[in-house]
Amino acid sequence: xxxxxxxxxxxxxxxxxxxxxxxxxxxxxxxxxxxxxxxxxxxxxxxxxxxxxxxxxxxxxxxxxxxxxxxxxxxxxxxxxxxxxxxxxxxxxxxxxxxxxxxxxxxxxxxxxxxxxxxxxxxxxxxxxxxxxxxxxxxxxxxxxxxxxxxxxxxxxxxxxxxxxxxxxxxxxxxx
Ligand SMILES: [Fe+2]
Ligand SMILES: [Fe+2]
Numbered sequence: 001x002x003x004x005x006x007x008x009x010x011x012x013x014x015x016x017x018x019x020x021x022x023x024x025x026x027x028x029x030x031x032x033x034x035x036x037x038x039x040x041x042x043x044x045x046x047x048x049x050x051x052x053x054x055x056x057x058x059x060x061x062x063x064x065x066x067x068x069x070x071x072x073x074x075x076x077x078x079x080x081x082x083x084x085x086x087x088x089x090x091x092x093x094x095x096x097x098x099x100x101x102x103x104x105x106x107x108x109x110x111x112x113x114x115x116x117x118x119x120x121x122x123x124x125x126x127x128x129x130x131x132x133x134x135x136x137x138x139x140x141x142x143x144x145x146x147x148x149x150x151x152x153x154x155x156x157x158x159x160x161x162x163x164x165x166x167x168x169x170x171x172x173x174x175x176x
Pocket of ligand 1: 053
């Protein structure tokens with residue numbers, strides 16, 4: 001059994017991941033409405049990744065016979081001042097999640113729950129990548145904010161395809 005403190009905190013994290021999913025859908029819809037399809041596609045894809053994170057955490061709890069609390073989430077931000085604002089919001093969100101995941105690892109370690117601590121390791125690595133991707137994107141949109149087609153070309157070039165499946169990733173509940 002995972003430590004109670006870890007189960008409680010992981011259930012909260014499931015809520016944060018679903019909230020991130022909703023936020024990225026909202027950002028994608030915003031860019032779609034602005035006819036920026038490459039940015040939209042990137043955020044639709046990011047949204048799916050966040051859902052997968054939540055479902056990986058759910059699978060972990062199910063496998064461990066621990067209680068899963070499927071959360072409600074607060075509504076995402078849906079209006080944005082300019083082309084940069086959604087990416088800035090996304091970067092803040094990823095940085096916050098990195099802290100939350102580190103907190104999960106710390107809770108598992110404090111409780112002597114090494115199985116759960118190991119479970120958090122993949123997410124720690126994932127957050128390093130997500131923060132790096134969003135920081136890069138923020139630099140690009142800030143530099144080219146007056147020329148959205150530059151940003152669209154960058155997205156088409158650098159983020160055309162979904163990342164290859166990561167064989168080390170935890171299994172999302174209900175997937176295949
Ligand atoms: Fe996530
Ligand atoms: Fe993320």
